[in-house]
Amino acid sequence: MASGTTTDESDVWAEAYERVESYFGAMRVGNPLVLSRMVSRVLEEAEKRYRAAGGAAGEKTPTELAAEEVDRTLEAWFYELLGDDKIAGNFEEGRSQLPVEGRLALSLIAMPQRWQAQFLDGPPWPEELVQEMRDAYLIAGPEFQIAKMERRPIELGPVAAAARTWSELDKYRRVKQFILLLLIGLFTWGSYLLLT
């Protein structure tokens, strides 16, 4: 890739290379052959766009272009693999949700363990892969069956009534303070009587 680039350019392309490789690493693509095939494919496309946009004079760096290319490649692959009916069906709201739902589907079908060689590859795909990707969906909880839990009336009795009264005395802070002082006084007096 990027043959004939200058030293400065080769630094930025190295960053782009590292970014793309990291992303596929994050997708758990561990097979070196598959990985290098994907990385070079993405970088070639990114380089084409880079040159078309005027090279170093363009608005975007190779890293940005390469990362965008990863995104585009993934989305296109999901679209191609899953087809319109899938996107209109289980996958919500069409193509805008596709990257998220596609990544989740890859995770659900355990792509890194089972389908690495086919990942981002062109058709024809194994029927099982297509079917599993189309069937993949996530259930976080069953359908709600909303019901009510209503508090039954309960008379809590004298202790709670006393507590309620005490809390209602908040309006009369002086009275409350006086009662508290009285109780403390009584306790102190009682203790004194006991100990002497």
Added chain:
Amino acid sequence: MATTNNVARMAPPWTKQLFFSCVVVLAIVGVVLFADFFWRTGWSPLHRVLWCLYAVLFGYIAFGCMHAVFGFFRLRAGRRAWISPAPPETPLDGFSTAVLVPVYNEDPERVFSGVAAVYESLEKTGKGQHFDFFILSDTTDPDKWVEEERTWFRACRNLGALGRIFYRRRERNEGKKAGNVASFCRAWGKRYRYMIVFDADSVMSGETLVEMVKRMEVNPRCGLLQTVPALALAETLFGRMFQFAARLYGPVFLAGLDYWQGANGNYWGHNAIIRVAPFMEHCELPVLPGKPPLGGQVLSHDFVEAALLRRAGWDVWLAPELGGSYEEGPPDLIEAAKRDRRWCQGNLQHAMLLLAQGFRGLSRIHLANGVLGYVASLLWLLFMLGGFSAVWQRVSSELSIIALPSRVPGMDGVSLQHHGIAIFSLTMGALFLPKILCLVDVILDRDRRRTYGGAVKVALSVILETLFSALLAPVLMWLHSCFVVSTLFGKGVGWAPQKRDAGQGVSWGVAFLSFMVPMLLGLVWSVLAYRVEPLYFYWVLPVLIGLILAPAVCVITSRTSWGQRFRRAGFLLTPEETEPPVELLALDNREVVERTAPLAAPGGLASAVLDPYVNALHVTLLRSHKMAFDTEKELHGCTASHLKTITEKLLSEGSGVLTPHERMLLLCDADTMASIHRDVWVRPAAKLAPEWIKAMRGYSRHAQY
């Protein structure tokens, strides 16, 4: 509902009459002996107070002692619990049971390892299809939230359990655990006939889960069936002591408890099965009058829910003999104290409900028992201080005691000293008899004896545990007294997750800071006691030693090394250690595997941003609960421009600069989380915080997922 016959034998009314008569008789003996002591020496106002305190405290001891006595004879006579095993052919068709695992900022690896162990065990019974699992998260820590999702997904995928193990996070954790369960009931309760409530650390065998459902099916009046979770997996000396005591003494005490309570049982908050419909109909908790900590929401919901079910006429049973039910205990004294602090506040609230209309008498006894469990410590402290004052008064008066003859038959001619020894012996006897009975019960049973390491080892372990309890009792008395007083003075406690793993143990600094006050109290008390009356000093020395050595006891018993040393020597063994059940073995192995697996990426928020799969999972779950998280954002007063600012901060300055609140806001917005994943990967390195570059490089080619 099943039409099979009810297999629970109703406890005859005379069982509770007999039990409580025995409690009263034993209490009267102690109380009369104590009163007689004062009759002989002369009553003073302080003596009256001391006698009242002793009457309450000895009554409480007698209550505990009789549990062991009745339990011992019941087990020795081979009597079975009131609720019996269900016929094996009991069908489970036509309804489902939900297994609820409420979590709150827990370690996700531990939670899901436990769930996986239970799930696999249930699958082996062939009845797994009748159960659904719900992880009900109230987690407020943003990083743990993401980890929970990730671990849930991994567990589901590995077990092939998507659509069987569900995950739901609540946006607002109103009502804490009780509110979490109630929220489940409102959303899904109508789909299930039963729910089995777990704690975050609960493990149960599949056989037990199936048996619980069957027992509910054949007992249509049973609203709740509580199993007895055995403490397991302790590693520290403290944890192993606790575990050993609960495991060895539990069966005898619980046989006694089951004897008198019958269908008037209690709920302990987890490892229990509940009939959902009556629970939803009758168990919405009342709001207590007044302000927290004593008013407001009921904290210890379990006792109240059992009382409400009983009030509505539903039976609440204990299944003491049903094994396969486990939980973990606190690893050290400080964690135990933190837990007790919460429980203390919750139990003191129950005082408000003691006289609530419609509650059954035995429900009131359960509530009162919970209150007294903590208040008794304060009463003991007052009793000890009162006793010291009485000695001080007598010594400072310089009057010699002229003892009058005893009024109690059979005590004629007994010296005052011997009279005191008789009271002391009776009290100690009532305290230690249960331990002896439990030990004898194990020794007489060859199979059980073997699982505790043999007769000699179990006997030595009981001595060790008794010494440990004696050292621990004074500091617990102090702590519980402080908890009661601080709660009564309006100091509440927050909702903190429970620490269950041993970690590095408690440091000396932390122990001294935590127990400085009881240690100083012990030192001052020792000096004063010795100066006032050396004989009294020797009498109270065990209490004083416990107070003075509290920091040392805390540190030493928090060490895993000491726990393992005793284990290797064959002390404090429990059946779960000598013959580990498959569920606990599976849990242990799974935890080791998950924790030692190479980490593919940073955890928490960073992984939800960077990791393509974690991000996809998080965004999808957010979208499936869109309404809930929109509410959450509204609650936090979040706008689009605010989110944009936070996102920019996150990418350019790193996650460390965000407050937990800001992290939560980001995590609650599906669109932001979807776009942030793209943004972080597309941005050139110069515009990204170094942590992102480092994290990207961290994804190796052999990353595990």
